[in-house]
Amino acid sequence: MLDKHFTPQTVEGPLYEKWEASGLFACDPHSLKPAYTIMMPPPNVTGTLHVGHALTYTLQDVLIRFKRMCGYDVLWQPGTDHAGIATQMVVERQLEAQGVSRHDLGRDKFVEKVWEWKEYSGNTIVEQQRRLGITPDWSRQRFTLDEGLSHAVRKVFVELYNQGLIYRDKRLVNWDSKLQTAVSDLEALSQEVKGHLWYIAYPLADNPSESIVVATTRPETMLGDMAVAVHPEDERYQHLVGKMVKLPLTDRQIPIIADEYCDREKGSGAVKMTPAHDFNDFEVCKRHNIPMLSILDFKAHMNENVPEAYRGLSVEAARKRVLEDLEAQQLLVKIEPIIHAQPFSERSGVLIQPLLTDQWFVDAYTLAQPAIKAVEDGTTRFVPDHWNSTYFEWLRNIQPWCISRQIWWGHQIPAWFGPDQKIFVAETESQAHEQAMRHYGHQVELVQETDVLDTWFSSALWPFSTLGWPEETVELKRYYPTDVLDTGFDIIFFWVARMMMMGLHFTGQVPFKTVYIHALVRDEKGAKMSKSKGNVLDPLTLSDEYGCDALRYTLASLAVPGRDLKLGESRIQGSRNFMTKLWNAARFLEMNACVYQKAFDALTAKLPVNRWIVSEFATLTSKVYRAIEAYRFDEAAADLYKFLWGTYCDFYLEFLKPIFANVEEAKALQESRATASWILMEFMKIANPIIPFVTETLWEQCGGEGLLMAVEWPIYGREAVDARYVDVSAQEEMNWLVELVSAIRSRRTEFNVPPGMPIPLQIFEATPELEARVKRHEIIIKRLAKISELSVGVGQSENLKGVIQFVLGAATIILPLGQSIDLEAEKQRLHKEMQKVQTELETGLKRLSNMDFMAKARQEVIDELKERVSNLEVTIEKIKDALLRIA
Structure with a gap:
């Protein structure tokens, strides 16, 4: 006998254990069934399950269970990501609480501590995944730092280096001055902040009485300016192009150049160029062969390349001093308050500084070309397909990918430096020494690169490294390419595109046939979930x-x-x-x-x-x-x-x-x-x-x-x-009956007929077949629609008063509600309801037409209001229909 209620709390745990023990989660590489593969996006070992994860795992599990029932040998590959910066931060905070730093321990001891933490509590999210009832092949669980995947990472790095697709260069990167490392664009979160636009006069070198005015949000970086740029068609400045200006507060002169990057309508139209501390300036100055001058150290303090008065100052302190000195020299023209976007580190919360440093890069442009073609020709498709454009836009404008991180937890870059800084890249240290012996002719001391690889580098290999690559395993042949990747749109570039690039380059095949992009999970009002808002659902x-x-x-x-x-x-x-x-x-x-x-x-x-x-x-x-x-x-x-x-x-x-x-x-x-x-x-x-x-x-x-x-x-x-x-005839008969009862129930609700009150029903213009059908189901009609009397006629309905009528098929359905409710009072109620809804609709439309409201309101507020207005318009149409139906 079934219990009176279903109690999931007592059922789910034991049932999941039963499923897992059955062995049904596991794939069978030797099966004769067709294969179906999904690679689980590996969550961070530091993570806990949130609703975004829950959505991803639910949809993937639906596909896996469905395909398993449809006769496929399914592989849902689970695993976790070592999450370099995030995991290192967790352990560093634990050590700080004990008054110890990672530098006190040294690299090897610190990495041991991270492994201890990972083994102790780093796999919490895996147990939480089980709580959702998902059915991946847990026996194949992988970790991006396990030996098999580490071997694949080293091999990929060495091969790309030997092919000239990985190189070391001095370029701009996102620098986290607290963590002392480069971070990816994904970890540099843009936030709107209140700031100022400072207008500064730069005197001409040949005529100090004349100046060009630049507008900047970062006056302290002027100490690293290498040029002033204007638009080539800006008539205000055409006569100044090619001249030199004296850079205020320094003893340097810099040129005025023309470049279409400049926006004539923004600020003064003249832009200071600080190529070592701004990504756009870096590209402009590269085009004009202008040298770079770095003025910040790794702690975001002014370095030896600025005048002595500013050396050692933090960015904030340098800004204050620079503005005071500019004002004293009467070079600060004006100040405008603004709201602008600035990048902050997702991990440490500090302001990201673009910094010119020596880093390892991947030639992403070369790798991107086959990845672009694979989507263009349909080898891999996006669902929904409008994400194609996002993918193409990112890849067609791709920049070199900075893959080095100045932390200790992760895949240490397999590169060694000789006494003269000659670089030897190899999968093992012994192979590096062999290279050095051939180069120098004798044994030398080699020092390994201390940087580790960006977490996304190892994640990019996930679809094939988890299947045993670089070995030609049975699993690799059977389950690669995979069938579908399900993920969020926010990592199309950071992960999806990189898997496409690496998969095509190292296997000759795309890593997945379909990329299904799901949307974000927001709260019920459409707002983004955040702890600060208190709207997070666990x-x-x-x-x-x-x-x-x-x-x-x-x-x-x-x-x-x-x-x-x-x-x-x-x-x-x-x-x-x-x-x-x-x-x-x-x-x-x-x-x-x-x-x-x-x-x-x-x-x-x-x-x-x-x-x-x-x-x-x-x-x-x-x-x-x-x-x-x-x-x-x-x-x-x-x-x-x-x-x-x-x-x-x-x-x-x-x-x-x-x-x-x-x-x-x-x-x-x-x-x-x-x-x-x-x-x-x-x-x-x-x-x-x-x-x-x-x-x-x-x-x-x-x-x-x-x-x-x-x-x-x-x-x-x-x-x-x-x-x-x-059986078409059975469907036609019974669906007509369902439609009739549903329509009567709807009218009863619409006109406030009490649920238990029986009402009469009249059907006119009925064919003999319809009349016979009604008689066959008369008992059911009366019971389900709460009908007191039912009459069927073949003739036309008369002009009846106090009735509700509608057409169903060829018949006219009459509900004489005048005998059951006060139709006049019902008309008044509907008119009153119409006025109320109309007033609310007009208010909503007025707000949507208010340009000030539309400019200032959050997008989720606007979307909610638009939805409300749409619903009100539908309600009005329903009320109008109801009024028309009252005879």
Whole structure:
């Protein structure tokens, strides 16, 4: 006997252990089944599960469970990322609490401490992943610093270096002055801050009484200026191009150059060029062969290249001193308050400084060309396809990729320096010494590069390094290229593009055939989730409260392509109600002696009501199949909901109640019990990929054999529905009945008819066939639509007063509500409601037309208002329709 309620808290843990122990998560490289592969984006070992992770893992698990049921040998490759900077910071904070720094320990001892921490608590997120019910092949768990992957990293580095695609150069990088390392663009977060635009006069060298005025947000960097640039077509400055100016506060002169980078409408139109501390200035000065002058040290203090008065000052202190000195020399023309974007380190929170340093780079432009072509020719496709343009824009404008980091945790760069700084790159130190011996002719001392590789470098190899590359393993041949990568749009460039580049270069094949890009998870009002806003939803807490299935179903149902997910706790509550509905349906069958018969053949059903539900379910099965194949998880979830809640529970089971009550009709009773059970158990199969816990539990308790996750997807409902399962005449008859009852229920709600109040129903212009149909189902119509009297006529309806009427097919449906409610009062209520909604709509439209509001309001506020206005417009149309229906 089923429990009265489904309690996921007591079911999920033991059930997951049972799944894992079954061995069904594991792939079989020697299987004769077709292969299907997904590479799990490796989360950081420092991480904990958030709703973005929950979305990614849910959608991937839906695909994996689905493909497993469809007869594929699936590999879902799990693993974690060493997350260089993030992990090192965690351990450094622990040491700081003990009054110890990493420098006190030394590199080797410090790295040992990080490994200890990783083994102790760094895999927390893996256990949290299990909590979501996901089914990767845990036996193949990999870590980006394990020996196999480290070997692949070293081999890739050496080969790219030997091919001239990795090199050491002095270039600008994002510098974190607190962590003392270069960081990636992804770790440099842009934030809007209040600042100023300072206008500074730069006197001409040949005529100090004349000057050119530049506008800058960083006056302290003027000490490193190497030129002033103007637009070549700016008439104000054309006569100055080629002249020199005296750089204030220094004894240097710098040229005025013309470059189209300059914006004539911005600031003064003249731009100071500080190539060692600004990425745009760096490119402009490279074009004009202007030298670079670095004025900051690694701690973001002024170095020896500035006048003595400013040496050793922090950026903030130097700015204050520079502005005071400019004002004293009457060179500070004016100051404007502004709001502008500045990059801050995601890890340390400090302002990022563009810094000219010696770093290791990858020639990303060369590697990008095959990656661009692979998407252009459709070898790899993006879903939704509008992300193609984002991918192309990034790759076609790609810059050299800085891959070196000045930290200790990570893949130490396999390069050694000789006594004269000659570089030897090799997979091992012994190989480097062999190279040095050939070069010098004798043994010399070599010093290994202390920098480690950017975390994204090893992550870029993930699709093939996890399969055993560079060895030609069975797994590599079978599971590469992979089938689909599911990830967020924010790392298309940082990870997706780099995997494409590395995969194509080292294997000759794309790493995945499809890239499915899901949107961001926001709160229910569309705002980005953040701890400071207090709107963060913890997926583990939600799973504990409502059950894992409720969370998974909600995420799948909200995964509309190209649209951010608005996730609120109320949506998850609604999903839990869906699980309850499914559970209650199974209990209803149990109470009505409906026992699952595995040998039952749905094609043998004779009653129209049963032929109808079989037809509807076969159609549903195919729709869900095609929806998941097309990555329309939202459509699959919606179709499951509509069928179970509406078609099956609200109508089919209600249609069966008279049959269940009439035990004398043994054949009808037996067929209906068998059909009802068969449909619900088949429903468990197609719903299992999305809601695995409740369906697996019901499958076991209702008589299913084996584990549901190992059952085959119904063969009659795949790409096309098996026509034998579809009875068109039964569908036409029963769907008309469903439409009639639904329409009457809708009108009852619309006009505030009390739920329990019976009302009369008249049907005019009915054909003899329709009249016979109504009579066959008269009892059901009366019961489900709360009808007191039902009359059917073949003639035309008269001009009746006090009625609601609508057309259904060829018939006119009349509801004489004047006998049940005060229609005049109802008209007044609708008019009053119309005025209220109209007022709210006008207010919303007025705000949207207010340019000041549109300029200042957050985007999520604007989006929410637009959605509200759209809903109000729909409401008004509904009220108008209701008024028109009152005769």
